[in-house]
Every structure is written in structure tokens, then in C-alpha cells.
Amino acid sequence: MLRIGFDIGGTNIDVGAVDEQNRIVARRKQPFPKGRPYTETVKIMEDLVYELLQETGSTTDDLASIGIGIPGSINVSKGTVISAHNLGFYDVPMRAAVGERFPATPVFLDNDANTATLAEFRMGALRGCRTGVLLTLGTGVGGGLILCGEVFEGGLGHGVELGHMCIDRQGPLCTCGNRGCVETLCSATWLEEQGKKALSESPSSMIGSLARGQMDRVDGKVVIDAAKTGDPTAMDIFDRYVDQLSTALSSYAVLLDPEVMVLGGGVSHAGEFLLEPLRQRVKEKSFFHYTHKIVAAEMGNDAGIIGAALLR
Amino acid sequence: MLRIGFDIGGTNIDVGAVDEQNRIVARRKQPFPKGRPYTETVKIMEDLVYELLQETGSTTDDLASIGIGIPGSINVSKGTVISAHNLGFYDVPMRAAVGERFPATPVFLDNDANTATLAEFRMGALRGCRTGVLLTLGTGVGGGLILCGEVFEGGLGHGVELGHMCIDRQGPLCTCGNRGCVETLCSATWLEEQGKKALSESPSSMIGSLARGQMDRVDGKVVIDAAKTGDPTAMDIFDRYVDQLSTALSSYAVLLDPEVMVLGGGVSHAGEFLLEPLRQRVKEKSFFHYTHKIVAAEMGNDAGIIGAALLR
Missing domain, CATH: 3.30.420.40 (ATPase, nucleotide binding domain)
Incomplete structure (x- = not known):
């Protein structure tokens, strides 16, 4: 069949x-x-x-x-x-x-x-959990929850919108009408925008080299790759990104005390370069001050x- | 028995x-x-x-x-x-x-x-729900979740800490070490502090009258009572409070899509004076732009x- x-x-x-x-x-x-x-x-x-x-x-x-x-x-x-x-x-x-x-x-x-x-629950990084979070970091930020050992469809069936939890009430306006949603501060789009701003301000940064000086080649991956080379401008952007994402994850953590939080989407391909500082920062910020399990998604595209x- | x-x-x-x-x-x-x-x-x-x-x-x-x-x-x-x-x-x-x-x-x-x-789940305002939120607004902010028709003890058994979700990453430092937790911006303590500040800055406000000019008589209730009389200083504080609380509730709402959100603790005694503007503001901020059910706790002390x- x-x-x-x-x-x-x-x-x-x-x-x-x-x-x-x-x-x-x-x-x-x-x-x-x-x-x-x-x-x-x-x-x-x-x-x-x-x-x-x-x-x-x-x-x-x-x-x-x-x-x-x-x-x-x-x-x-x-x-x-x-x-x-x-x-x-x-x-x-x-x-x-x-x-x-x-x-x-x-x-x-x-x-x-x-x-x-x-897919992650049956075959990937959420396998076997009863309480888990999947956050996909792409153009936008989405994701899902495992609660009581099942994919949670929302209490009223509207689904869940992890990307529209607010982490900065005075932050940037989101497409949903609210301010400072996770999506505005933790998407690949945020990295891209900051990368473009940095390129226009300091064309000599590694972001510029990796994008061959072309604005439309700057994306989240370019910023992360530049940060991996140790470029200070890119590292600064990446550090702010990790900080923002750690706020989001520590909020999910204190609400649900999940067994595992899984990151998917383009940004998650940064792997341990992202995950390691993230685990540290989430531990500092979460009320439980616990080393929450944070891993990359396994199922890919x-x-x-x-x-x-x-x-x- | x-x-x-x-x-x-x-x-x-x-x-x-x-x-x-x-x-x-x-x-x-x-x-x-x-x-x-x-x-x-x-x-x-x-x-x-x-x-x-x-x-x-x-x-x-x-x-x-x-x-x-x-x-x-x-x-x-x-x-x-x-x-x-x-x-x-x-x-x-x-x-x-x-x-x-x-x-x-x-x-x-x-x-x-x-x-x-x-208690609210068996006998009060959370009765009969499968997905619900209780938020108690007192000296601190606590609460609990009903998930899958049961009191949720946290995925790892640490419990849930609704008061330590972050809504303002650059906000005031919380006792837990994080910044801008719900507790720092939605507790009765926040109202009290703002009321005291207002009293020292404009002693002629209704806050001053209700507290008989005495700083140590200012608490959350005094500020709310003063706002109810239409005092502009108190109304401004209360309006900011409602705005902060609406950010918190809209975040719980987009994560869990709950059937009902119940407010307990001292501040909830403000009743419809609090609940009515709150429902409107949560509807505006929540991704679902839905009139979420928000009611006062029933079980009291x-x-x-x-x-x-x-x-x-």
C-alpha cells in the first residue's frame, strides 16, 4: 500500500x-x-x-x-x-x-x-516524547507542539502559532498586527535584513565577501557563514539573534517544561554553532535554570x- | 469521609x-x-x-x-x-x-x-474545559494550565511558570534573573509601584485621596479604585497595565488556543472594569484575532x- x-x-x-x-x-x-x-x-x-x-x-x-x-x-x-x-x-x-x-x-x-x-514526532527528533516543541526558523517562524503524546491542534482547533508569541512588546511591527513577535526577531528574514544593513554600512565585512558585494546575495546563511569565520560584524548580528531566540525558547520552556525543543528551517542548519550558545543562554534565562534539551530537526525538506x- | x-x-x-x-x-x-x-x-x-x-x-x-x-x-x-x-x-x-x-x-x-x-478546574471557571489557562495576579504572577483535560504538571514534572514567560526582553529585571517576565509587568506589585511613583509626583491625584496621602496605603487596589473614579493619572497606569496583561494573554492564546483564560488573584477583583478592555486588546494582538474567552476566577481565597x- x-x-x-x-x-x-x-x-x-x-x-x-x-x-x-x-x-x-x-x-x-x-x-x-x-x-x-x-x-x-x-x-x-x-x-x-x-x-x-x-x-x-x-x-x-x-x-x-x-x-x-x-x-x-x-x-x-x-x-x-x-x-x-x-x-x-x-x-x-x-x-x-x-x-x-x-x-x-x-x-x-x-x-x-x-x-x-x-513527521518529526513519528520519525525524527520529537520521537518518543510526550511534551515537545518544534520551531521552524525560515522566512517566517512556525512550528508545532506535542502535548500529552500527540500533535496538538490547539484547544479550539485553530492550531498553534509559536511564531506569534510576543517577546518584545515594544519591538518591530509584525505582519499579524502585534509587535515583537518571535517571527520578527528570530526568522531568517531578520538575519538577512541585519546582514544587508551591515553590508551597506561596512562593505568590507566578510558578509560582503561572501555575498560578492551584492545586496541580493545576502541571506541568513551568508550572515551565519560570515559569523563562523569570526567576522566581528556578523558575529555581533549572530549574537543578537541567539539572544532573541533564547528568549523565545526560554518562554516555551517555562510554559511547557518540554522534554525536547527541536529547531528546523534554514537557520537550524547552523548546527552546534547555533545550538551550543543557545542552550547556555536558555539555561540562564529559563526560570528552571535547567539545561533544556535543544536539538536540530532530523527530517529536513x-x-x-x-x-x-x-x-x- | x-x-x-x-x-x-x-x-x-x-x-x-x-x-x-x-x-x-x-x-x-x-x-x-x-x-x-x-x-x-x-x-x-x-x-x-x-x-x-x-x-x-x-x-x-x-x-x-x-x-x-x-x-x-x-x-x-x-x-x-x-x-x-x-x-x-x-x-x-x-x-x-x-x-x-x-x-x-x-x-x-x-x-x-x-x-x-x-480547584478552578473541578469547581470553578475552568470546569469542563480540555485546554485552559489560570493566571493569578497577586504580589507575583503564577498560574496553571489544563491540557488534554487534566492539570498539566509540566513535561518533565517541573511544573509551569506562566509568570516567567518574557513579554519585554528589554524590560525590568525579574527575581528569576530574566528580563520583562509577565510577573514584572502584570503583578499587583507593578500597579503598586506605579501608584507610589504617581503619588510622589502628583500628590493631588485620586490615588493620594484614596490612600489618605500615605505611601504605605498605596496598593494595586487603590490604583484600580482611583482609575474607576476616572482619575487621569490612575487611568493611565491602569491602561498600561491592561496593555501589558493583554500581551501576556495573547501569547498564551496563540500558543495554546485555549477554550478559556481565567484570571485570579487580587487584581482580578477589578472584574469587568479589567476584563472588558482586556478582551478587546487581546483580540487585537492575538494572531487569531478571535474574541478569546477571558473570565474571573470563581474560587476566591x-x-x-x-x-x-x-x-x-
């Missing part, structure tokens, strides 16, 4: 066929049809499923489930997308629309943060597909 | 005998023996239990349980106090010490925030005794 996992983003539709050992045995990627009615997305999804079936020599009889991860607010029980800004989806009956094309196959829908959390395929 | 609930604080030992309908049928209060070995506290507790038994015409055979709420870190499974600053208790085997005096009676020990949460008696 195969399970299909869709990881739908504003740029691409990623999909994989996953076997009973949760390995991706076939995959496809298609551009997301921006600005078109959702029915067009559903048609592309249908075609992709048939391509995967053909490649794996399977038929719809071999399909155990189709899971769909969407970046937005989802009503899990109704199987609808309440709103997904980046996709232009509002009140979309996604599960029903896909279900019509595959009437014999159960279809599941969830937020992409929850599918990533599910496949978390979206595998997590969606794991939906039941 | 009777259950005994102890609410032990740095000033008093409060205790009640609770019947099968969770009503307090007899109660006692004794000063806490400050600076004395814990064995002295245990002796007082023993005497108090016998007084309550006598008053209710009962014997130790009628005792279903003895529950003890302690303001500090508790190892619930071992029944020990890890540390309770205000009591001067460190590594105290409280359950064993009380159990020795009442060998036929089960003894339970927990943090006082958890006993208060349990008895929450400690009843919650301790409810421990199993």
Missing part, C-alpha cells in the same frame, strides 16, 4: 508516494498555479497522483490515504482551508474536492506546521511530504 | 476539612513558623488536623486524604519540596514526614498554583484549601 503526501506551498506543489516504512519511493514537483481558482490546484493534484501511481506500478486500489499539508488555517474536522494567504485560498473545501476525484481513498488535510511536527502522508 | 486541604504560605498555614461535596466544613489558620526547621511546620500541621477532626466529631478513620499545597518547586511523584523560597524549605520530604503522623491516610503534595488550578483537598 502507498500513501500520498502533498506539501503545498505558494511556489510549488511537492508530492511524494510513501511506502509502509515511511520512505518516499516516488516524487514530483509542480509550480503552484498562482492566482487561479482552487479547482485548478485540485486538477494538478489529481494528475500528480496518477503519475506517481504509474511510476510505482500501482493503481488507486493500492492507495491507503492522501494527506495534504497547507500553509494556513485549517478546519481539520471539516477538511476545509479557512484561509491560506500565500495560496489565495479562503473557505476552500479541499478534502471534499480531492475526495471526489478519489472516492475510495481517505483524504486528510492539516496545517503544514502540524504535518512537519507529525521531506518533513512536509512524509508528515502529510502520516496523517490519519 | 473528610479530606484535609493545607494551603501553606510564608505568612500563614491555612487548612480546611472538606466534605464529599467539596465544601469546607471546618477551618483553621496558624502563623507559619518562619526560619524554623520544617519538622516544626509538620508538628503544627498534625495538631491542626486533630483540631479539625475534633470540631467535626471525626477520627482519623474518617480521613480520606490529606493534601498539601506549597508555594515552590515540588517533585510530585516523590512527594518532596525541591525548593520553596518563602518557606525556607529545600529538599524537604514533606509527604513522608506528614505520612508518618497519619500512617493510614494517603498524603498528597503539589505546587500551590496547581492546587488552585485544580478557598481555592488553595479546596484544591489541596482535591489532590489524588
Whole structure:
């Protein structure tokens, strides 16, 4: 039996066929049809499923489930997308629309943060925990919670928004309307903005060398790589980043006393260069003054597909 | 059958005998023996239990349980106090010490925030919820969480420290070593300090009248009462307080999407004068922009005794 996992983003539709050992045995990627009615997305999804079936020599009889991860607010029980800004989806009956094309196959829908959390929980760094935090540090900051040994969908089903906890009430304005959200101070975007500012102020820094003097080559990774070389400007930015992120993690820590906090997303590829000072700073700031377990995510870019395929 | 609930604080030992309908049928209060070995506290507790038994015409055979709420870190499974600053208790085997005096009676020990949460959960404003928050706004700020329909003891058993989530990373230094904790900006102590500052700067304000010009009569209640009269100085302080508290509640809201958030402690007696603007501000700040249910605690000062008696 195969399970299909869709990881739908504003740029691409990623999909994989996953076997009973949760390995991706076939995959496809298609551009997301921006600005078109959702029915067009559903048609592309249908075609992709048939391509995967053909490649794996399977038929719809071999399909155990189709899971769909969407970046937005989802009503899990109704199987609808309440709103997904980046996709232009509002009140979309996604599960029903896909279900019509595959009437014999159960279809599941969830937020992409929850599918990533599910993948880490079943196969990755959250495996075996009853209380855990996944924080994904990318363009934005998202994540999920494991509470009582399950992916937590929010008390009222709205999901959780770890990136919109406030850590600096007088801090920068967030897209959500609040100030100083974790997302404004702990995203890769923050690193990128600070890197660009530094490049314009001191063009001779290592950030400039690594970006070959080009503003549009500066991103979070460039700043981190420059900091790794010991460049003082980049180290200063990175140090502030670690400090901000440690405030966020110590807040999750005092609220939930988690067994493990897992960092995913682009910034987490900094590895121990990030994790080591972070553990120290979280220990200092957390009320428990405990060495909280903080580790990198294990599932990488496949978390979206595998997590969606794991939906039941 | 009777259950005994102890609410032990740095000033008093409060205790009640609770019947099968969770009503307090007899109660006692004794000063806490400050600076004395814990064995002295245990002796007082023993005497108090016998007084309550006598008053209710009962014997130790009628005792279903003895529950003890302690303001500090508790190892619930071992029944020990890890540390309770205000009591001067460190590594105290409280359950064993009380159990020795009442060998036929089960003894339970927990943090006082958890006993208060349990009381609201079983009998008060958290009744029937699966995901809820209790925040007690007093000299400090504490509270508890209901997760998955149970009082949450923390993922590693350290408990939860809602008052030590950070909402202002550049804010005032907290006793815990971190900056801008909820406790530094949302406690009654914050209101009192701002009230005192206002009194020294503008002695003619309503704060001054209500405190009869005496600095040591200024407390959180005086500031709130002055704000209720429309005094501009007090209204300004109260407005800042509401703003700070709304940041804290919107952070809990985006993390847990709770069915209900309950406010206890002295400040909560401000009632709708506090709750109404707070609901509006939390709605504006929360990512969900949802009218979160925010209500006052129902159990009042008895929450400690009843919650301790409810421990199993």
C-alpha cells in the first residue's frame, strides 16, 4: 500500500508516494498555479497522483490515504482551508474536492506546521516524547507542539502559532498586527535584513565577501557563514539573534517544561554553532535554570511530504 | 469521609476539612513558623488536623486524604519540596514526614498554583474545559494550565511558570534573573509601584485621596479604585497595565488556543472594569484575532484549601 503526501506551498506543489516504512519511493514537483481558482490546484493534484501511481506500478486500489499539508488555517474536522494567504485560498473545501476525484481513498488535510511536527514526532527528533516543541526558523517562524503524546491542534482547533508569541512588546511591527513577535526577531528574514544593513554600512565585512558585494546575495546563511569565520560584524548580528531566540525558547520552556525543543528551517542548519550558545543562554534565562534539551530537526525538506502522508 | 486541604504560605498555614461535596466544613489558620526547621511546620500541621477532626466529631478513620499545597518547586511523584523560597524549605520530604503522623491516610503534595488550578478546574471557571489557562495576579504572577483535560504538571514534572514567560526582553529585571517576565509587568506589585511613583509626583491625584496621602496605603487596589473614579493619572497606569496583561494573554492564546483564560488573584477583583478592555486588546494582538474567552476566577481565597483537598 502507498500513501500520498502533498506539501503545498505558494511556489510549488511537492508530492511524494510513501511506502509502509515511511520512505518516499516516488516524487514530483509542480509550480503552484498562482492566482487561479482552487479547482485548478485540485486538477494538478489529481494528475500528480496518477503519475506517481504509474511510476510505482500501482493503481488507486493500492492507495491507503492522501494527506495534504497547507500553509494556513485549517478546519481539520471539516477538511476545509479557512484561509491560506500565500495560496489565495479562503473557505476552500479541499478534502471534499480531492475526495471526489478519489472516492475510495481517505483524504486528510492539516496545517503544514502540524504535518512537519507529525513527521518529526513519528520519525525524527520529537520521537518518543510526550511534551515537545518544534520551531521552524525560515522566512517566517512556525512550528508545532506535542502535548500529552500527540500533535496538538490547539484547544479550539485553530492550531498553534509559536511564531506569534510576543517577546518584545515594544519591538518591530509584525505582519499579524502585534509587535515583537518571535517571527520578527528570530526568522531568517531578520538575519538577512541585519546582514544587508551591515553590508551597506561596512562593505568590507566578510558578509560582503561572501555575498560578492551584492545586496541580493545576502541571506541568513551568508550572515551565519560570515559569523563562523569570526567576522566581528556578523558575529555581533549572530549574537543578537541567539539572544532573541533564547528568549523565545526560554518562554516555551517555562510554559511547557518540554522534554525536547527541536529547531528546523534554514537557520537550524547552523548546527552546534547555533545550538551550543543557545542552550547556555536558555539555561540562564529559563526560570528552571535547567539545561533544556535543544536539538536540530532530523527530517529536513521531506518533513512536509512524509508528515502529510502520516496523517490519519 | 473528610479530606484535609493545607494551603501553606510564608505568612500563614491555612487548612480546611472538606466534605464529599467539596465544601469546607471546618477551618483553621496558624502563623507559619518562619526560619524554623520544617519538622516544626509538620508538628503544627498534625495538631491542626486533630483540631479539625475534633470540631467535626471525626477520627482519623474518617480521613480520606490529606493534601498539601506549597508555594515552590515540588517533585510530585516523590512527594518532596525541591525548593520553596518563602518557606525556607529545600529538599524537604514533606509527604513522608506528614505520612508518618497519619500512617493510614494517603498524603498528597503539589505546587500551590496547581492546587488552585485544580480547584478552578473541578469547581470553578475552568470546569469542563480540555485546554485552559489560570493566571493569578497577586504580589507575583503564577498560574496553571489544563491540557488534554487534566492539570498539566509540566513535561518533565517541573511544573509551569506562566509568570516567567518574557513579554519585554528589554524590560525590568525579574527575581528569576530574566528580563520583562509577565510577573514584572502584570503583578499587583507593578500597579503598586506605579501608584507610589504617581503619588510622589502628583500628590493631588485620586490615588493620594484614596490612600489618605500615605505611601504605605498605596496598593494595586487603590490604583484600580482611583482609575474607576476616572482619575487621569490612575487611568493611565491602569491602561498600561491592561496593555501589558493583554500581551501576556495573547501569547498564551496563540500558543495554546485555549477554550478559556481565567484570571485570579487580587487584581482580578477589578472584574469587568479589567476584563472588558482586556478582551478587546487581546483580540487585537492575538494572531487569531478571535474574541478569546477571558473570565474571573470563581474560587476566591478557598481555592488553595479546596484544591489541596482535591489532590489524588
